[in-house]
Amino acid sequence: MNNTVSFGAKFIRELPIKKYSYTDKVYKDDVASLVELEPQNVDDLKALEDIAIDFGGDTYVNNIFVDAKLKATADRKDTKFKILALTIQTDSFDKLNSGATLGVAKISKIKEKEIELEYLQVHPRFVYSFGPAFVKHTGSAIIDYLKLMNDKICLIASPSSHIFYKKNGFKKLSQNGNHMIWVKHNNVK
Secondary structure (H helix, E strand, O other): OEEEOOOOEEEEEEEEEEEEEOOOOEEEEEEEEEEEEEEOOOHHHHHHHHHHOOOOOHHHHHHHHHHHHHHHHHOOOOOOOOEEEEEOOOHHHHHHHHHHHEEEEEEEEEEEEEEEEEEEEEOOHOOOOOOOOEOOOOOOOHHHHHHHHOOEEEEEOOOOHHHHHHHHOOOOOOOOEEEEEEOOOOOOO
């Protein structure tokens, strides 16, 4: 499969998620597609704007869109800056469906195999749903992929996300702070 799609985004891989079966009333294993959006691509930027609107406008994804728009106006490609989206779309990536997007992340490369997770947002309809959410494991799937590809991940967690990151193996750097870190090997500094 060619992993470069016509709207500029790049298919990275399938990631495991859980989808709710309303018939069986249980979560079942499934997969979603992880893609990378290119801020310099007009269609990718429009897709990111549509995703931000679908996520509710004033969200982390909107912050990612604003950052991407600023980067797009620069005449150079910033290889340290990446935007990842997890979608239930399995094909036709040239027409990214904003309503099928489960979560979005913005990462910045600090150095080889070390990143800062600047933003991670799962679609609010899955976080704040009444009854069982349609999908689970969206944020954790993105985190698991980032752990697979990196030796060290740092972030600044909002107070409401500390538990999520702690469940995913991150540790607070100080008792009172919001800085958290995940390290693959103890000898990585």
